[in-house]
Amino acid sequence: MNTTTDTLRPVPSLAETWRRMQLAAGKQAPCLRRSMLFSVLSAVVQGLAFAAFYPLLAAMLATPANLSQAAWWLAFLSLCTAADGVLRWKAREFDYSSALADVTHDLRVSLGKQLRRMPLEELYRKRTGELSAVLAGNVDEVITPMGMISSTFITSIITPAVALIATAFVDWRMALAMLVLVPLATPVYRRRRGNAGQKMRILAEAHARTSAELIEYAQGLPVLRATGQTGARSTRLRESLEHLRSVQEKAQLRDVKSSLLASSVVQIGLILAMILGVWFILTGSLDVAALTALLVVVARFAEPLAITFNLADAFDYMEAGFEQVEQLLAVPPLPVPTPARTPETFDIHFENVRFCYADTCHPVLDDISFTLPQRSLTALVGPSGSGKTTITRLIMRYADPQNGTVRIGGTDLRDMEPETIMRHVSVVFQDVYLFDDTILNNIRMGRADATDAEVEDAARAAHCHEFISRLPEGYETRVGDIGGCLSGGERQRISIARAILKNAPIVILDEPTAALDTESEVAVQRAIDVLVQDRTVIVIAHRLSTIVGADTILVLDAGSVVEQGKHRELLKADGRYRAMWNAQGLAKDWHLHSALPQTINREETACPQPTA
Numbered sequence: 001m002n003t004t005t006d007t008l009r010p011v012p013s014l015a016e017t018w019r020r021m022q023l024a025a026g027k028q029a030p031c032l033r034r035s036m037l038f039s040v041l042s043a044v045v046q047g048l049a050f051a052a053f054y055p056l057l058a059a060m061l062a063t064p065a066n067l068s069q070a071a072w073w074l075a076f077l078s079l080c081t082a083a084d085g086v087l088r089w090k091a092r093e094f095d096y097s098s099a100l101a102d103v104t105h106d107l108r109v110s111l112g113k114q115l116r117r118m119p120l121e122e123l124y125r126k127r128t129g130e131l132s133a134v135l136a137g138n139v140d141e142v143i144t145p146m147g148m149i150s151s152t153f154i155t156s157i158i159t160p161a162v163a164l165i166a167t168a169f170v171d172w173r174m175a176l177a178m179l180v181l182v183p184l185a186t187p188v189y190r191r192r193r194g195n196a197g198q199k200m201r202i203l204a205e206a207h208a209r210t211s212a213e214l215i216e217y218a219q220g221l222p223v224l225r226a227t228g229q230t231g232a233r234s235t236r237l238r239e240s241l242e243h244l245r246s247v248q249e250k251a252q253l254r255d256v257k258s259s260l261l262a263s264s265v266v267q268i269g270l271i272l273a274m275i276l277g278v279w280f281i282l283t284g285s286l287d288v289a290a291l292t293a294l295l296v297v298v299a300r301f302a303e304p305l306a307i308t309f310n311l312a313d314a315f316d317y318m319e320a321g322f323e324q325v326e327q328l329l330a331v332p333p334l335p336v337p338t339p340a341r342t343p344e345t346f347d348i349h350f351e352n353v354r355f356c357y358a359d360t361c362h363p364v365l366d367d368i369s370f371t372l373p374q375r376s377l378t379a380l381v382g383p384s385g386s387g388k389t390t391i392t393r394l395i396m397r398y399a400d401p402q403n404g405t406v407r408i409g410g411t412d413l414r415d416m417e418p419e420t421i422m423r424h425v426s427v428v429f430q431d432v433y434l435f436d437d438t439i440l441n442n443i444r445m446g447r448a449d450a451t452d453a454e455v456e457d458a459a460r461a462a463h464c465h466e467f468i469s470r471l472p473e474g475y476e477t478r479v480g481d482i483g484g485c486l487s488g489g490e491r492q493r494i495s496i497a498r499a500i501l502k503n504a505p506i507v508i509l510d511e512p513t514a515a516l517d518t519e520s521e522v523a524v525q526r527a528i529d530v531l532v533q534d535r536t537v538i539v540i541a542h543r544l545s546t547i548v549g550a551d552t553i554l555v556l557d558a559g560s561v562v563e564q565g566k567h568r569e570l571l572k573a574d575g576r577y578r579a580m581w582n583a584q585g586l587a588k589d590w591h592l593h594s595a596l597p598q599t600i601n602r603e604e605t606a607c608p609q610p611t612a
């Protein structure tokens with residue numbers, strides 16, 4: 001299985017991680033900074049509290065005991081503890097106030113916006129599961145532990161530092177012994193983060209890939225069952241799960257090994273301090289009170305160090321999440337000059353358009369030019385892979401062509417916001433996507449502010465009012481509740497009702513009747529007839545008999561327009577179109593009793609019989 005990030009990347013510095021955190025916190029960055037400031041204060045106060053141990057013990061163990069001094073230090077210790085309690089509470093403000101929820105929400109909204117403004121080409125290249133892993137999983141991995149990890153990290157660095165300074169006042173030799181731990185610990189920490197960061201990225205990618213495989217498998221199950229491919233496809237899923245298991249196993253092994261290493265370093269430090277302390281007592285240069293206090297402080301120094309090691313994992317999870325989120329946010333939108341333009345008329349013009357998909361160098365459209373007049377019906381025909389869908393994608397500004405220009409109403413698409421283009425274009429695909437919402441809302445997606453009456457009018461026009469009225473709750477029936485109870489033709493008519501409601505001046509029909517039986521096709525065709533009136537229509541068709549009434553037929557082959565004209569002209573020309581027509585005529589002869597297919601009906605053109 002492909003692991004794309006096997007090459008080592010540098011470990012981000014703490015400053016870099018902090019910069020990313022503030023960026024992710026967005027509007028709540030001041031709250032995050034405030035929380036961190038209180039974390040620093042709390043850590044200092046904790047260090048001071050530990051520093052007070054020695055004078056307290058010394059006053060108590062003196063002969064005779066110095067009670068007034070002991071009381072004073074006890075009061076100081078209590079004050080520090082109380083202050084620490086308040087400061088710790090303030091330090092978690094980022095977590096307990098609404099800031100955390102706000103940041104998580106804002107980041108998801110930004111990602112949602114990014115998905116909307118991202119070039120369609122980029123969007124189609126991403127798998128649904130991978131996107132869902134970023135929006136759901138990575139956002140939580142980045143944001144939820146942010147406050148907690150940072151404040152724990154601060155405490156685990158500053159408290160030992162203050163404890164170390166306090167120890168230096170009691171006995172500089174012990175402070176030096178404690179300092180030995182730092183050069184010992186630093187390389188262990190750096191090595192751990194370096195390797196772990198890499199592994200966490202691989203783990204995050206394995207999670208995203210498995211999530212994508214799972215979603216695709218679940219969505220494709222009906223098809224897989226029908227084609228008897230559940231086993232074959234589940235092999236891919238199993239491979240993906242197996243990869244995830246092996247990555248997790250390695251990560252866990254690494255965790256255990258480095259945790260043990262870290263705690264060993266800390267234990268060594270503690271033992272070293274004890275040996276030194278006992279040696280100093282035996283040689284008479286340290287008293288028992290000082291040693292007891294020092295051991296408390298040393299333990300306090302060693303414990304946060306061990307925590308710091310374990311925090312490396314949490315940082316790495318966060319870093320891996322940051323990377324996935326940033327990668328998605330970094331995809332630039334298609335450039336639009338300001339002010340953006342809006343077309344006034346709706347003829348479509350391709351001029352010397354050359355287009356290659358990303359990551360390919362082979363042109364899918366090669367220097368093509370044509371004009372589709374406003375309110376005309378144009379059919380795109382040609383063999384599979386000839387570029388029909390790509391032409392319709394370019395009209396929706398799926399991506400910008402490498403050469404040439406696509407214009408709507410004389411305006412270059414590069415000068416228009418993608419939203420403006422989509423407002424003026426309705427698309428009816430062969431595969432209809434219905435959301436798990438009511439039928440009413442599914443149709444209303446065509447125009448969000450449409451009234452219930454307008455939705456119903458569109459449904460009537462699309463010939464779906466009748467079957468919707470028969471559903472248990474009519475327009476309020478949820479698509480999810482009736483599952484697969486809607487036929488392909490019914491789903492298609494709902495999508496046409498959406499397009500009728502949208503009332504866009506340009507309509508793209510991508511073989512909307514190709515997968516339907518004859519009866520459904522008749523009903524859908526009647527709905528299409530309403531939709532296409534008075535609009536600029538582009539229809540992709542494989543069955544030529546459905547487009548004989550088109551104003552223009554563009555015949556494509558290998559990314560070029562090889563013929564162009566009306567049905568009769570093209571038949572007369574006796575070229576590629578005629579050959580395709582004849583081939584389909586022959587095919588029909590094999591099905592003697594098949595009904596005549598429907599025609600897109602703007603000119604009431606009768607479907608002529610194919611000539612053999």
Ligand SMILES: Nc1ncnc2c1ncn2[C@@H]1O[C@H](COP(=O)(O)OP(=O)(O)OP(=O)(O)O)[C@@H](O)[C@H]1O
Nearest residue numbers: 357358360364382383384385386387388389390391
């Ligand atoms: N996202 C993509 N990335 C790379 N190549 C692509 C992509 N989509 C399509 N292609 C390639 O571009 C060429 C034209 O594809 P297109 O879908 O436009 O053809 P088509 O005429 O609509 O085919 P069909 O009738 O089978 O739908 C094909 O060779 C196809 O493999």
